[in-house]
Amino acid sequence: MTVAWIGNRDAQVPSAIEHVAALLVQSRCPVITVDADADTARAALALARRAGAVCDHLTDGLAHEVTLFTGTGGVFLSPGEALRRADLVLVAGALPAAAGAFLETLAQTSPDLGGERPRRMFALHADGLPDGIAKVTQAISVKDASLPVAVAVFRAAVAGRGTGVEIAGADAFAAAAAGAKFIAVICSGHGCDTLTLEMLQGLEGDFNANTRASMLVWPASENGWGSTLVSTWNAGFPLPVSFLGGEAKHDPARFNARRLIESGEVDVWLHAGPLPEGVTGPAERIVISNAASAVGGASVTIAVAEPGEGHDAVMFSARAGTFLARAAGSKDNLPSAAEILRLIAGKLPETEAVPC
Amino acid sequence: MLTLIMGGHVIDPLNGRNGIGDVWIEDGMIVAAPEGRQPDEIYDATGCIVMAGAIDIHSHIGGGNVNTARLLLPEHHKAHLPRPATTPLANVGWSTQQTGRLYAQMGFTTVIEPAMSPANALHTHLELADIPIIDRGALAILGNDDFLLSLIRKGESPEMIRDYVAWTVASARALGVKTINAGGSAAFKENVRTFSFDDEVPSYGVSSRRIVKTLQMAVDSLGIPHPLHVHCNNLGVPGAAETAAVTIEAAEGVPMHLAHLQFYGYGTEGKRKFSSAAAQLAEKVNSTPEVTIDVGQVMFGQTVTISSDALRQFAARGGANPKKSVIYDAEGNGGGIVPYAYRQDYYGSLQWAVGLELFLLINDPWRVFFTTDHPNGAPFTAYPALFKLLMSREARREAMEGLHKGALKHTTLASIDREYTLEEIAIMTRAAPSRLLGLTDRGHLGSGAVGDVAVYRKDDDAERMFGAAEYVFKNGELVVRKGEIVSLKPGKTLRLRVQPDKAIVKKLEDYHQQRYGLSLDWFNFPDWAVGREEPFGEVSCRS
Numbered sequence: 001m002t003v004a005w006i007g008n009r010d011a012q013v014p015s016a017i018e019h020v021a022a023l024l025v026q027s028r029c030p031v032i033t034v035d036a037d038a039d040t041a042r043a044a045l046a047l048a049r050r051a052g053a054v055c056d057h058l059t060d061g062l063a064h065e066v067t068l069f070t071g072t073g074g075v076f077l078s079p080g081e082a083l084r085r086a087d088l089v090l091v092a093g094a095l096p097a098a099a100g101a102f103l104e105t106l107a108q109t110s111p112d113l114g115g116e117r118p119r120r121m122f123a124l125h126a127d128g129l130p131d132g133i134a135k136v137t138q139a140i141s142v143k144d145a146s147l148p149v150a151v152a153v154f155r156a157a158v159a160g161r162g163t164g165v166e167i168a169g170a171d172a173f174a175a176a177a178a179g180a181k182f183i184a185v186i187c188s189g190h191g192c193d194t195l196t197l198e199m200l201q202g203l204e205g206d207f208n209a210n211t212r213a214s215m216l217v218w219p220a221s222e223n224g225w226g227s228t229l230v231s232t233w234n235a236g237f238p239l240p241v242s243f244l245g246g247e248a249k250h251d252p253a254r255f256n257a258r259r260l261i262e263s264g265e266v267d268v269w270l271h272a273g274p275l276p277e278g279v280t281g282p283a284e285r286i287v288i289s290n291a292a293s294a295v296g297g298a299s300v301t302i303a304v305a306e307p308g309e310g311h312d313a314v315m316f317s318a319r320a321g322t323f324l325a326r327a328a329g330s331k332d333n334l335p336s337a338a339e340i341l342r343l344i345a346g347k348l349p350e351t352e353a354v355p356c
Numbered sequence: 357m358l359t360l361i362m363g364g365h366v367i368d369p370l371n372g373r374n375g376i377g378d379v380w381i382e383d384g385m386i387v388a389a390p391e392g393r394q395p396d397e398i399y400d401a402t403g404c405i406v407m408a409g410a411i412d413i414h415s416h417i418g419g420g421n422v423n424t425a426r427l428l429l430p431e432h433h434k435a436h437l438p439r440p441a442t443t444p445l446a447n448v449g450w451s452t453q454q455t456g457r458l459y460a461q462m463g464f465t466t467v468i469e470p471a472m473s474p475a476n477a478l479h480t481h482l483e484l485a486d487i488p489i490i491d492r493g494a495l496a497i498l499g500n501d502d503f504l505l506s507l508i509r510k511g512e513s514p515e516m517i518r519d520y521v522a523w524t525v526a527s528a529r530a531l532g533v534k535t536i537n538a539g540g541s542a543a544f545k546e547n548v549r550t551f552s553f554d555d556e557v558p559s560y561g562v563s564s565r566r567i568v569k570t571l572q573m574a575v576d577s578l579g580i581p582h583p584l585h586v587h588c589n590n591l592g593v594p595g596a597a598e599t600a601a602v603t604i605e606a607a608e609g610v611p612m613h614l615a616h617l618q619f620y621g622y623g624t625e626g627k628r629k630f631s632s633a634a635a636q637l638a639e640k641v642n643s644t645p646e647v648t649i650d651v652g653q654v655m656f657g658q659t660v661t662i663s664s665d666a667l668r669q670f671a672a673r674g675g676a677n678p679k680k681s682v683i684y685d686a687e688g689n690g691g692g693i694v695p696y697a698y699r700q701d702y703y704g705s706l707q708w709a710v711g712l713e714l715f716l717l718i719n720d721p722w723r724v725f726f727t728t729d730h731p732n733g734a735p736f737t738a739y740p741a742l743f744k745l746l747m748s749r750e751a752r753r754e755a756m757e758g759l760h761k762g763a764l765k766h767t768t769l770a771s772i773d774r775e776y777t778l779e780e781i782a783i784m785t786r787a788a789p790s791r792l793l794g795l796t797d798r799g800h801l802g803s804g805a806v807g808d809v810a811v812y813r814k815d816d817d818a819e820r821m822f823g824a825a826e827y828v829f830k831n832g833e834l835v836v837r838k839g840e841i842v843s844l845k846p847g848k849t850l851r852l853r854v855q856p857d858k859a860i861v862k863k864l865e866d867y868h869q870q871r872y873g874l875s876l877d878w879f880n881f882p883d884w885a886v887g888r889e890e891p892f893g894e895v896s897c898r899s
Contacts, residue, residue, distance in 0.1 A: 038482060039887045069427045069682065073693070075670075078686035080475070080872045084502070085545060085685075105873055112871070113502060114546050114559055182545065212547045214685040232426045233418070233483045236451035248451070250430050314478065314885050320878050321686070322420070322476045325885035 003303040003334060005294035013302065017340065020270065020286050020300050021347035024051045027268035029244070031283070033058050033257050034227050035273030036337050037307035038314040038323060041227035043341035044272055045234050049243045050348045054266070056240035056257030057227050058276045061189030061220025063252050066228060066238045068194055068217070070250075074201035077184055077214035078321040082106070084113045086184035088176050091126040091137065092200055093147050094191030099218045100130050102319055103186075107136045114181050122173050125150050127191070140169035148196045155203040183213035190220040219318050223273065226316025226323065272304075272337040288337050305334040357396050358382045359832060364401025364811060367778055368408065369787040370800035374779055379406055381807035384832040388803045399834075401811050404826055407782050408801050409465025409808030411789035414585075414615055414650050415730040416662045417455050417469050417492070418483035420476045421691040424682050425662050425731075426451075428693050456488035457841050458737055463810025463825040466789075466798055466850075469494040470534055470585060470615065471664045474501075475687045477528035478881045484849050485888045489835050493793070493850040493895075495585050496528040497664055499535030499567045500542040501688040503867060505560045508570055514577070516860065521574040523856035523864060527879045529892060531793065531850050532582035533575050534615070537589050537665040538567035541689045544667035551667060552589050553602050564589055565606055576610050579898035580852060581794020583611035583648070588620055591668045596620040597633030600640075607646050613792065616652025616729040617641075618711035623766075628702060631766035634710045638717035641724070648792060649718070650725035653711035653742055655734035656704060658697045662731060664689035672696075698734070705763035707733075709756075715746055716772045721780040722788045740823035746776040747818045794895060795850065807832030848893040849886075 004016035011019075024030050030053040034044040048055035068074065079102060082089070089106055110119050123129060124140040125147045142150040142165055153163045157170045158177065177183060185200050192200070200215060207213035219225035228238045235241045237250035240257060249255070260266045261281035270286040275295060287295040288302045290310070295301045307313035308326035313336070317324045359381040366377040380387045380395070416422050450458065459467055467487075472480045472494035484492040498504055498521065507517055521533060539562065540551040546558045556563045572584040590599040600620035604612075614620075623633035641649055658677075663669050666683055669692020673681045677697045684690040698704040711733065718724040730736040744751050749772070756764055764770060776784075790799025797806050809829040815821035824839025835843045865876045872878070883891060 042486070042887065066427070069424070070430050071680070073428050073680040073682040075683040076685070078475075078684070078690070080687050080874070081545070081685050081690075083873070084871060181547070212545060212685075214683075229423055229427075229479070230482075233423050233452050234486055236426060236454070237430050238427055312882075312884055314482065314881075314887070320475075320874060322878075323479045323482060324877060325478065325881040327882075 005301045007299065008294045016300050016302050017343050017347060020344050023268050023284055023286065023299065024053070024270070024344070024348060027051070029266045030054070030268040030270065031056065031257050031260050031266040032270045032272070035221070035223045035276070037223070038226055038230050038316070039336065039338040040272050040307065040341065041230040042234060043338035043345070045231055045241070047341045047345040048241070050345045050350070052243050052246065054240055054242045054244065054255045054257060054260060055231065056255065057221060057224035058258055058279055059221035059224045060258070062224040062228065062239070063256070064189035064192060064194045064197060065217055065219060065225070067252060068197045068201070070238065071194065072198055072201065075204055075208060075214050077216040079216060079319055080321065082184040082186070082216045083109065085111050085182045087111050087117050087119050088180035088183045089119060089121045090173070090183065090185045091121065091123040091129070092151065092185060092187040092192065093125060093196060094127045095186065095188045095218050096190045096220060098222065098318060099188070100133070103133045104130065107133050111182070117181070120176050122169060122176070124154060138169050138172055140167065140173055142167050147192065148199065151196050151199045151203070155199060155206065158203065159206055177207060180211060183207050183211065185213065185215045186218060187215065188218040188220055219316070222316045222318050225318070229316065272341060288340050302340050303334055304337045304340055305332050307336065310334055311336045357832070358390065358393060359829070360395035360398045361401050361406060361809060361811060361827070362398055364404040364406035365814070366406045366801065367782045368801040369779055369783045370790065371802045373801065379801050379809060381809070381829065381832040384807050386801055386803055386805040386807055399811070399827055403814055405778060405812045405814055405821070407463070407810050408786045408799050408805065409810050409828065409830065410463050410785040411793070411795065411799055412459070412464055412467040412727065412736065413725050413789045413792060414470045414727040415467050415736055416471060416732070417467055417487065417730070418452065419469060419472055419480035419494070421471065421662050421664060421684070421693060423483060424684065425660050425693045428680060428682050429660055429695055452483055452486035453488060456490050456844070456847070460489040460828055460830070460836050460841060461824055461839055462739060462822060463812065463828050464490060465808040465810070465828070465830050466491045466493070466795065468492070468531065468793065471536065472496050472528060472530060473664065473686065473688055474524050474528045474879060477879065478885055481529060481849060481886050481891070485886045485891050488844040488846055489830055491847040491850055491893065493531035494529070495532045495534040495582070496524050496530035497534050497536055497689050498524060498571055499538035500540070503864070505539070505542060505557060505562055505567070508562045508566060509560045514573060517570055518574045518577050519857040519860040521571065522578055522854050523860050525580065525852055526854040526856045529849065529851040531852055531895060532580055532585060533571060534585035534587065535568060535571050536587040536663070536689050537591070537667060538571070539564040540589055540665060540667045544670065545685055549667070549671065553599055568603065568606060572610055572612055578854065581895070581898060582792060583613045585613045585615055587615045587665060591619045591665055592672070594622050594630045595624045596622050597637050600637055604640050604644050604647050607644060609646055611646050611648070614647060614649045616727065616732065617649040617714055618652045618654065618707065618733065619729070621710035621714060626766050630703060630706060632706060632710045632713060632768070634713035635717055635768050638714055641718050642720070648723045648725065649714070650727040650729070651711050651714050652727055652729035652733045653715070654698050654704065654707040655728060655738040655741065656698050656700055656708065657734065658695070659731045659734055660693060660695040662691070662693050664691040666690040666692050668692070669694055700759050702760045702763045705760035706766060708759065709764055709767040709769040712745060712752065713767055713769050713772065716774045717768070721776070721783040722791070724784065725789065725792070726784045740819040743781060743822045744817065744819040747781070749773055749775055794898070846888060849891055850893045850895050853894045853896050
């Protein structure tokens with residue numbers, strides 16, 4: 001079975017690796033993007049360090065979540081505690097589809113810690129909730145308002161300040177909040193920009209003056225959040241991180257991989273994981289993914305096993321709120337992306353990279 | 357490979373050595389001088405101090421809260437870039453790579469992360485495994501978790517509680533057990549804002565004292581070498597000395613370790629109602645032989661406080677500098693990250709003095725441990741400066757000149773003449789940690805110990821001497837030469853060899869499925885998950 005291609009031609013994996021290494025050596029500004037397990041993130045960071053590359057994840061919403069932490073912080077909640085303790089839940093903005101099962105569990109259960117009592121759920125501009133959840137969730141909405149405006153107006157209303165704007169569901173929420181023991185605000189960078197997330201933290205802070213409230217951030221991308229955590233301990237910074245010039249640096253705008261790729265600033269783009277849709281640019285593309293054939297337009301494609309499916313892997317789980325080990329369902333003969341990235345790194349010279 | 361470290365001043369309290377001599381290493385282990393054999397390599401240690409590699413028993417080097425601190429404060433990392441040292445937060449943050457390098461450069465070869473959430477153990481071990489050179493270990497946190505509090509509330513048997521503690525230690529790959537503001541985080545989630553030793557967690561009717569005593573007995577009966585590691589209630593609060601004192605009294609003849617006692621050494625005298633109670637606390641420790649403590653010394657400058665005491669950290673948010681913080685409500689303790697700058701004002705001066713008083717007034721160097729509670733009191737890179745303060749009353753006198761005189765009046769520091777000897781430093785940082793943690797294979801230079809050796813060029817300035825080791829050997833391999841890293845060989849994470857009872861595993865599986873909808877795989881992970889070859893080293897319990 002062919003597992004590597006240079007352009008459209010079948011190739012031996014060692015040849016493909018040599019070719020990738022040559023591209024990275026010649027590159028004046030390479031970028032490595034990753035959408036996989038923790039070990040792949042480790043290997044991608046090591047390769048980026050060696051190649052003097054930028055390392056990033058391509059999910060837009062992730063940056064909103066990272067900036068919430070680097071900018072202001074806040075009070076946060078694990079999914080397990082939300083499940084067992086929250087008697088009032090506010091879902092704010094759209095959540096990733098992967099959160100659906102958890103919301104369903106929340107809707108079907110009651111908290112058991114801090115005294116048994118029913119759970120009430122509200123949704124503020126939370127578009128796309130599954131029907132089963134929408135049925136038991138009371139909507140809060142501000143007509144013709146964007147989510148940030150709705151959150152701002154809602155916060156003012158809950159605090160008892162006049163807004164001059166009608167907010168459907170706000171009174172019911174305020175009444176519920178007055179008797180709540182633990183309020184969970186559930187949101188995501190998927191549906192909320194950084195400003196909205198900060199405002200939701202402000203709302204939560206208002207509640208925390210008298211009762212307990214906390215925010216469950218459901219990551220816009222589980223692999224993206226896992227990779228960000230790996231980068232944070234490994235390089236000292238969250239993604240995006242750049243090793244251009246040799247030292248790790250973090251700048252969410254300057255090193256945003258999507259921007260770098262689409263603007264043509266980078267000349268080599270290596271991606272490990274399922275290839276994202278809608279990201280294009282003139283750079284030479286290297287794709288390391290569970291591909292059955294050469295990826296169209298890619299200079300090099302190397303097929304690898306799916307993490308947690310074709311090989312044992314550690315993945316970030318939004319449901320557990322931490323990393324979990326996933327044994328392979330049926331191990332195949334393909335290498336892992338991490339193994340390939342390490343082989344590529346082994347072909348690169350150890351000298352520090354020249355600044356971009 | 358036979359290595360000879362020749363002619364240094366060997367200080368090895370566990371083996372009674374304190375004089376000029378040689379140290380031999382073969383295949384990674386310390387060996388007796390072999391008769392009739394020539395070494396393959398010789399390191400001339402003439403004019404040097406030779407000690408075992410140092411052991412740090414309490415330093416927050418990895419895990420969810422540590423990484424969240426990095427996430428909250430990317431500006432920390434600038435410390436290790438060629439930028440001005442005055443950059444805000446420039447002296448505190450680092451990556452896993454830097455952690456291993458910086459510790460090794462000072463001659464430390466084993467470091468214990470004291471606060472691992474069992475629910476987040478895999479994450480902690482992933483981070484620890486990325487720290488090069490040094491060996492690591494971690495203490496599992498218990499005492500705010502619903503399962504334990506429910507067992508206590510129901511009056512379950514000591515055997516069942518012991519089984520639960522054993523399962524936690526085994527599944528988390530821990531080296532011991534820590535309790536942090538026992539019951540306080542659970543109470544905080546029920547909107548309790550202050551919590552003392554005899555207060556009860558509302559939904560459980562269980563006091564902090566009862567939780568501590570229950571865990572203390574379980575740890576002791578399991579034969580876990582390290583006594584229960586206790587972070588008391590009321591950390592940082594004026595009058596907290598009373599809380600620490602009643603906790604010490606509660607040891608009742610069974611070993612107990614109190615963490616970062618400096619943060620409890622505060623009385624309520626003076627117009628600011630904030631004074632030193634270190635002398636009284638030191639006396640309490642002196643008269644309670646079953647108690648050991650580490651200090652958590654404050655040094656001046658910018659740092660970040662990282663703690664699984666969510667209640668305390670929530671209260672401390674107002675003092676955040678810069679103005680941002682993270683509080684995390686999670687299973688068990690959760691935690692909080694609050695950046696903070698220790699200034700030479702009244703409060704900072706007093707805290708600094710309290711720590712030194714404790715070091716100097718607790719008589720037995722086998723029972724007082726050298727920590728800054730990194731990074732809470734100061735980053736671990738401040739250790740060399742702290743060694744100097746302990747070893748020189750003149751250095752202390754000079755340092756006090758720049759501090760708040762009113763604060764120092766409320767301490768006894770100026771009246772203390774004691775100076776630590778090199779042997780006492782070796783006890784406090786090598787021999788005693790070895791004994792406290794049950795790490796019989798390190799902390800000394802006897803035959804059969806691992807080849808972890810630190811060699812320092814003698815210098816009247818202890819800060820300079822301990823800041824950059826002449827040589828450091830890890831498992832017999834040279835890793836530092838003249839203060840520079842020469843090898844990044846990976847270390848291991850040390851865990852206790854504990855076999856959990858099958859009945860408690862079944863009970864926990866049911867509990868997690870019913871309460872969280874998650875299997876025990878959340879906690880249990882195979883060794884391969886850490887992603888390193890042979891990531892763990894095993895430590896035995898007492899028989």
